[in-house]
Amino acid sequence: MPNRCIKEGDNPDLTKERKTCTFDTDELTANLYGSRNNMERRREITKKISADPDFADPIPHDFLSREKCIEATAKKTKAVVQRGSEFCDVTNYYEMLHLINEAIGIGGYPLALHYGMFLPALEGQAEKELTDDIIPRAKNLEVIGAYAQTEMGHGTNLRELETTATYDKATQEFIINTPTRSAMKWWPGNLGKMSNYAVVTCQLFIDGRKIGPHNFLVQLRCEKTHEPLPGIIVGDIGPKMAFDTNDNGFLALDNIRVPRKNMLMKHAKVSPDGVYTPPMHAKLNYGTMVYVRAHMLYAHGQFLATAAIVATRYSAVRRQGRIEHGVPEVQILDYQTQQHRIFPQIARAYAIIFTYMDIKDQYDAMIKGIAEGQTDLLPDLHAITSGLKSVVTHMAGLGIEQCRMACGGHGYSDASGLPKLYGVQIGGCTYEGENMVMLQQTARYLMKAVASALQGKPLSHSVAYFGKKSSGKSRIGKEGGDIAREHEAMLEALEHAACRLSVEASQMWEKRGRGGETKERAWNGVTVEMNRAARVHTRVFMARSFHRRVTSSPPSIRPVLTDLLSLYLHYECVDMAHHLLEDGFCSGEQIRYLKSRLYEDLTTLRPNAVSLVDSFDQSDRELNSVLGRRDGNVYEALYQWARKSELNYTDVLPAVQKYVMPMMEENRSKL
Numbered sequence: 001m002p003n004r005c006i007k008e009g010d011n012p013d014l015t016k017e018r019k020t021c022t023f024d025t026d027e028l029t030a031n032l033y034g035s036r037n038n039m040e041r042r043r044e045i046t047k048k049i050s051a052d053p054d055f056a057d058p059i060p061h062d063f064l065s066r067e068k069c070i071e072a073t074a075k076k077t078k079a080v081v082q083r084g085s086e087f088c089d090v091t092n093y094y095e096m097l098h099l100i101n102e103a104i105g106i107g108g109y110p111l112a113l114h115y116g117m118f119l120p121a122l123e124g125q126a127e128k129e130l131t132d133d134i135i136p137r138a139k140n141l142e143v144i145g146a147y148a149q150t151e152m153g154h155g156t157n158l159r160e161l162e163t164t165a166t167y168d169k170a171t172q173e174f175i176i177n178t179p180t181r182s183a184m185k186w187w188p189g190n191l192g193k194m195s196n197y198a199v200v201t202c203q204l205f206i207d208g209r210k211i212g213p214h215n216f217l218v219q220l221r222c223e224k225t226h227e228p229l230p231g232i233i234v235g236d237i238g239p240k241m242a243f244d245t246n247d248n249g250f251l252a253l254d255n256i257r258v259p260r261k262n263m264l265m266k267h268a269k270v271s272p273d274g275v276y277t278p279p280m281h282a283k284l285n286y287g288t289m290v291y292v293r294a295h296m297l298y299a300h301g302q303f304l305a306t307a308a309i310v311a312t313r314y315s316a317v318r319r320q321g322r323i324e325h326g327v328p329e330v331q332i333l334d335y336q337t338q339q340h341r342i343f344p345q346i347a348r349a350y351a352i353i354f355t356y357m358d359i360k361d362q363y364d365a366m367i368k369g370i371a372e373g374q375t376d377l378l379p380d381l382h383a384i385t386s387g388l389k390s391v392v393t394h395m396a397g398l399g400i401e402q403c404r405m406a407c408g409g410h411g412y413s414d415a416s417g418l419p420k421l422y423g424v425q426i427g428g429c430t431y432e433g434e435n436m437v438m439l440q441q442t443a444r445y446l447m448k449a450v451a452s453a454l455q456g457k458p459l460s461h462s463v464a465y466f467g468k469k470s471s472g473k474s475r476i477g478k479e480g481g482d483i484a485r486e487h488e489a490m491l492e493a494l495e496h497a498a499c500r501l502s503v504e505a506s507q508m509w510e511k512r513g514r515g516g517e518t519k520e521r522a523w524n525g526v527t528v529e530m531n532r533a534a535r536v537h538t539r540v541f542m543a544r545s546f547h548r549r550v551t552s553s554p555p556s557i558r559p560v561l562t563d564l565l566s567l568y569l570h571y572e573c574v575d576m577a578h579h580l581l582e583d584g585f586c587s588g589e590q591i592r593y594l595k596s597r598l599y600e601d602l603t604t605l606r607p608n609a610v611s612l613v614d615s616f617d618q619s620d621r622e623l624n625s626v627l628g629r630r631d632g633n634v635y636e637a638l639y640q641w642a643r644k645s646e647l648n649y650t651d652v653l654p655a656v657q658k659y660v661m662p663m664m665e666e667n668r669s670k671l
């Protein structure tokens with residue numbers, strides 16, 4: 001069967017891998033990106049960008065200072081903006097996403113938060129009077145915006161943000177102020193140097209009464225000179241773990257006045273005479289975060305895919321050691337430990353992207369509902385996206401790090417692209433709500449589901465399985481080799497575990513309450529258990545999504561996806577074996593069975609491993625990895641990459657000349 005990546009001049013080991021493919025890689029790629037047309041469009045964008053001198057990087061960013069990287073990125077951003085329609089349909093979210101990845105990369109660019117949060121916040125939360133004015137200008141990039149919510153002292157607990165917006169009835173303006181050092185906005189992307197506007201989250205005060213966090217549009221810099229306006233202090237927060245080309249910023253506002261219409265008033269409103277009308281759902285003001293959490297899944301699935309591509313291809317071309325005496329050195333991909341390290345990451349990347357597709361459909365349905373005045377889909381979506389955001393970012397981070405280590409010494413080099421990828425990706429565990437905090441949002445929802453299930457009340461989408469009657473004993477290993485039934489048995493076992501953990505966490509919470517603790521204090525005494533239940537529930541959701549996508553996939557790719565799903569489910573069940581064993585739902589014998597099936601899966605997937613990662617269809621530009629390159633010609637490329645290091649511009653470094661040589665000379669003369 002065809003793997004469409006084979007080309008003359010490629011590393012022979014990689015070609016050999018591609019020849020053992022049992023499916024059509026293009027079919028799988030098309031399935032992953034929604035259609036053959038979408039796949040072709042991605043490729044056209046890649047081809048055009050790769051040939052365009054405006055996007056060439058004579059010196060890799062790895063060897064440049066942060067300022068030089070920002071300059072190079074800003075130059076490319078301008079080219080994307082001015083020439084974007086030469087490359088793609090600029091109104092298509094996925095085409096634009098691909099264009100930006102290809103043209104600019106993943107480390108941040110001047111418009112990341114403008115498109116990622118500033119515009120979505122205005123579109124989702126602002127009223128016509130404001131949007132009519134600002135959105136056309138923002139879309140036309142006459143202005144650039146950031147989303148300034150987090151402060152130096154508070155990020156997680158929005159209720160305690162300190163920035164104030166006080167309504168002045170006399171002038172019909174809000175006065176926006178930063179009352180303390182810890183109230184300074186701190187972290188917002190592109191706030192430091194690029195943006196001249198921001199959506200700023202402030203505590204709303206009317207007639208001395210604190211209403212709570214609301215969003216306001218604030219101009220920060222002069223549209224002509226880009227200098228900060230009077231009363232505004234703004235700058236870059238300094239070097240970070242990654243996102244070097246994003247100017248995450250600080251901001252202090254000294255009693256800045258903005259007109260009443262600058263409050264984002266689609267949901268909550270303040271009338272000219274200062275009467276406050278709450279939104280139809282209390283948390284509609286937090287809608288931008290739900291949007292970002294949902295869409296983060298796609299990016300993090302792709303991040304994990306990148307790492308899996310690099311580690312798999314490199315493991316196919318690297319030969320080291322022998323499995324048996326007297327035979328040539330083997331491809332390191334033949335080691336069972338290497339497969340066990342990498343293959344689950346391939347499966348998880350697919351699972352995350354497939355889950356995203358489900359969530360995207362739910363998100364679109366919720367937005368449609370809100371437009372029609374219905375908010376009933378919001379709580380379920382908020383709960384599951386909070387869990388998914390946390391589980392997926394953590395899972396992808398662990399997976400990338402496994403892939404990096406699986407590349408040995410070269411994985412530690414920036415040439416692999418993996419250290420930088422990890423730095424960028426792992427930020428997702430923190431931003432959009434720290435993971436431990438967001439899991440508690442999911443757990444809170446699970447506690448309500450437990451109560452509803454016990455009372456026989458209806459259960460919403462993500463927790464519907466709480467209503468199923470458990471069989472008491474798992475059917476794992478008792479399905480006589482029927483794969484479909486085996487998959488169902490594993491899903492059932494995971495659902496049983498999630499449900500049991502939720503019920504037990506609920507009982508522990510209740511027990512502490514009966515012991516005299518307040519509900520809130522009791523909650524803090526059981527949060528580890530709550531978050532555990534939330535994680536398992538989220539992993540059930542992902543497993544169901546993956547299963548649904550595989551069982552409805554075209555027959556040509558269903559066999560390979562079924563193999564991948566088998567590996568995913570066996571891995572998930574073994575990884576969560578303690579939860580399956582704890583109440584005797586599964587026996588030790590069943591866990592041993594799952595492990596043996598997992599090792600069989602590794603062998604089954606081996607001939608298709610390279611083709612499965614090829615099907616992610618990430619180009620060499622996107623991968624940005626010497627180790628992961630499509631042609632597999634790694635060693636020469638590694639040497640050429642290292643030659644570009646600024647330390648190699650001269651044979652004798654000035655620092656050596658100035659300090660090290662005189663030191664050696666002095667030491668010699670002492671003898």
Ligand SMILES: CCCCC/C=C/C(=O)SCCNC(=O)CCNC(=O)[C@H](O)C(C)(C)COP(=O)(O)OP(=O)(O)OC[C@H]1O[C@@H](n2cnc3c(N)ncnc32)[C@H](O)[C@@H]1OP(=O)(O)O
Binds near residue numbers: 149155156286290445
């Ligand atoms: C390329 C890289 C880009 C990176 C960009 C990064 C951007 C950012 O990071 S922007 C800043 C993001 N900040 C956060 O995510 C802050 C996290 N904190 C929160 O979201 C909230 O403070 C909270 C959800 C953790 C708690 O909010 P609070 O108001 O205190 O609410 P409660 O916990 O008491 O819950 C009350 C009630 O409301 C429900 N709920 C909470 N949030 C939402 C929501 N977004 N949508 C719908 N419903 C929500 C919650 O479930 C409770 O429901 P009930 O149990 O029914 O009362």
Ligand SMILES: Cc1cc2nc3c(=O)[nH]c(=O)nc-3n(C[C@H](O)[C@H](O)[C@H](O)COP(=O)(O)OP(=O)(O)OC[C@H]3O[C@@H](n4cnc5c(N)ncnc54)[C@H](O)[C@@H]3O)c2cc1C
Binds near residue numbers: 149154
């Ligand atoms: C790369 C990056 C980009 C960002 N971009 C933006 C942006 O564009 N706009 C913006 O506004 N912000 C942005 N942020 C800020 C980000 O949203 C916050 O840092 C994040 O929400 C976490 O909040 P915090 O920093 O207050 O963490 P903290 O809440 O201080 O977390 C510290 C520790 O306390 C624990 N903790 C806190 N509260 C609880 C609780 N209730 N229960 C249990 N444990 C708790 C956490 O789990 C964590 O272990 C960005 C951050 C990063 C890293």
